[in-house]
Amino acid sequence: MLIEIRNLSFAYGHKTVINGLSHTINPGDYLVIKGKNGSGKTTLIKCLLGINPVKNGMIFFDGKDINSFNNWPKFGYVSQNLDDFNYEFPLTVEELLKFSTVTKASKKNYLKLLDQMGILDIINQNINSLSGGQLQRVFIIRAMLNNPEVLILDEPTASIDKQNTEFFYQTINELNKQGITVILITHTEFISHINYTHLLTMSLDLTFNIVTNDKEDN
Amino acid sequence: MLTLSFLQDLFQQDFMLRALLTGIILGALAPLIGSIVVVRRLSFIADTLGHFSLVGISVSLYISTFGISFFLEKPLYLGLVFSIIGGILIESFRRSYKNYKEISMVIVISLGSAMSAIFFSLAKKTGSLYQYLFGSILTVTNYYLILIFITAIIISILFILFGKQILAVSFDETTARFLGVNVSLFQFIFMVVLSMVVSVLLESVGVLLISSMMIIPVAAAMRFGWSFKSTLIISIVFSELSILLGLWMAYSFIIPSGAAIVSINILILLIVSIVRKIYIHKNLSKLDTLK
Numbered sequence: 001m002l003i004e005i006r007n008l009s010f011a012y013g014h015k016t017v018i019n020g021l022s023h024t025i026n027p028g029d030y031l032v033i034k035g036k037n038g039s040g041k042t043t044l045i046k047c048l049l050g051i052n053p054v055k056n057g058m059i060f061f062d063g064k065d066i067n068s069f070n071n072w073p074k075f076g077y078v079s080q081n082l083d084d085f086n087y088e089f090p091l092t093v094e095e096l097l098k099f100s101t102v103t104k105a106s107k108k109n110y111l112k113l114l115d116q117m118g119i120l121d122i123i124n125q126n127i128n129s130l131s132g133g134q135l136q137r138v139f140i141i142r143a144m145l146n147n148p149e150v151l152i153l154d155e156p157t158a159s160i161d162k163q164n165t166e167f168f169y170q171t172i173n174e175l176n177k178q179g180i181t182v183i184l185i186t187h188t189e190f191i192s193h194i195n196y197t198h199l200l201t202m203s204l205d206l207t208f209n210i211v212t213n214d215k216e217d218n
Numbered sequence: 219m220l221t222l223s224f225l226q227d228l229f230q231q232d233f234m235l236r237a238l239l240t241g242i243i244l245g246a247l248a249p250l251i252g253s254i255v256v257v258r259r260l261s262f263i264a265d266t267l268g269h270f271s272l273v274g275i276s277v278s279l280y281i282s283t284f285g286i287s288f289f290l291e292k293p294l295y296l297g298l299v300f301s302i303i304g305g306i307l308i309e310s311f312r313r314s315y316k317n318y319k320e321i322s323m324v325i326v327i328s329l330g331s332a333m334s335a336i337f338f339s340l341a342k343k344t345g346s347l348y349q350y351l352f353g354s355i356l357t358v359t360n361y362y363l364i365l366i367f368i369t370a371i372i373i374s375i376l377f378i379l380f381g382k383q384i385l386a387v388s389f390d391e392t393t394a395r396f397l398g399v400n401v402s403l404f405q406f407i408f409m410v411v412l413s414m415v416v417s418v419l420l421e422s423v424g425v426l427l428i429s430s431m432m433i434i435p436v437a438a439a440m441r442f443g444w445s446f447k448s449t450l451i452i453s454i455v456f457s458e459l460s461i462l463l464g465l466w467m468a469y470s471f472i473i474p475s476g477a478a479i480v481s482i483n484i485l486i487l488l489i490v491s492i493v494r495k496i497y498i499h500k501n502l503s504k505l506d507t508l509k
């Protein structure tokens with residue numbers, strides 16, 4: 001899916017968080033977004049996902065304005081610290097994934113994905129008893145259930161250890177090699193582990209800088 | 219001897235049998251919906267909808283004073299309509315107070331309480347208010363029993379067809395859309411289902427105790443459940459137990475049945491909490507011994 005961001009601006013009330021951001025994300029790109037807290041990284045992600053309302057003419061998916069777009073299963077999303085999910089209620093891994101298999105495509109996928117991620121053995125465990133790394137893998141599987149074209153992850157390694165972080169980035173690199181467009185927010189120094197195509201640095205003064213493999217674009 | 223005569227009357231007296239059948243159906247329905255309400259972190263919503271449903275009942279009673287037959291003279295139906303309206307109002311206010319979602323329920327419950335007090339007074343039916351506040355499962359009619367049965371069938375069908383979507387939205391509203399769920403539609407379906415359950419619970423348990431019937435068995439089951447399915451089954455078992463024991467208490471001591479049922483619910487929760495604490499304490503002691 002081609003994603004075009006054209007002169008995107010967004011404000012919370014009177015506080016502008018994104019100002020005039022433009023970039024094109026081609027199918028298969030791996031865009032890493034980094035910046036300090038408050039620089040607008042999560043805001044940008046939420047604009048792309050339609051969670052934050054944006055004006056017409058700012059974001060396009062395959063040429064279609066975001067406000068007319070409704071094929072959201074093409075996106076997979078793992079939020080920061082999984083804080084949108086109520087995982088305090090007793091729920092097993094299998095139940096979590098089964099409840100998420102709403103479309104026909106997703107119903108065939110969850111066992112295969114659990115096996116690929118190497119966590120088929122925890123299928124009957126309560127999600128509350130999982131480690132940070134295991135939980136992260138389960139939520140990545142959940143985001144992948146509909147075979148999305150675009151996978152968006154917001155600081156997914158914030159609460160997991162170094163070993164699991166390395167495994168995580170290897171997994172995402174593999175998914176990107178399979179042709180999935182990846183947009184990832186990270187704080188960390190693990191950028192060297194990531195086979196990104198573009199690196200977007202967002203600053204608190206509303207400026208941004210985009211670096212590709214070898215050359216620099218502003 | 220009280221127990222023996224209770225059991226005899228339970229199956230021999232029409233009103234007791236109706237109460238038992240009503241209780242069995244509601245005992246399953248309440249925690250089923252209650253589990254979703256708990257997942258959505260909206261444990262006070264049933265109370266709120268119950269208070270708003272009371273507006274519909276009071277308006278219906280007021281209109282009937284003019285000799286107008288409204289919805290087959292059953293206040294319950296207008297109660298259901300107002301319960302749905304209350305749900306829509308809650309959702310609207312929640313969007314306005316994104317960081318203070320509980321404010322929406324306070325607004326709607328206040329509006330419901332005030333309006334129902336006004337219309338009960340205008341209808342000169344303040345005496346019947348007690349019945350609607352605390353309910354009476356022992357006075358349900360055949361009509362009401364059939365209505366509950368039909369409601370249970372409708373809700374079961376809706377859950378069989380759309381249970382996954384409702385759960386996907388309930389556990390994580392933000393990402394449900396990316397799983398292929400029409401979030402607004404299923405939020406609306408859930409609100410209608412919840413309003414239906416609240417309206418049918420109102421007559422038998424009363425406004426003040428609706429939340430307790432729906433939430434407390436689930437809260438107790440969460441202490442032992444290891445999965446969503448096990449938690450739901452355990453909550454239904456606790457709920458049915460409280461219905462049976464509550465009916466016995468109401469019959470034996472001539473006390474409001476709704477209050478009796480909810481008291482047993484609380485007792486079960488207390489027992490379960492104590493047992494769990496003892497179990498955890500024993501396990502910790504074993505670990506210390508091994509060290």
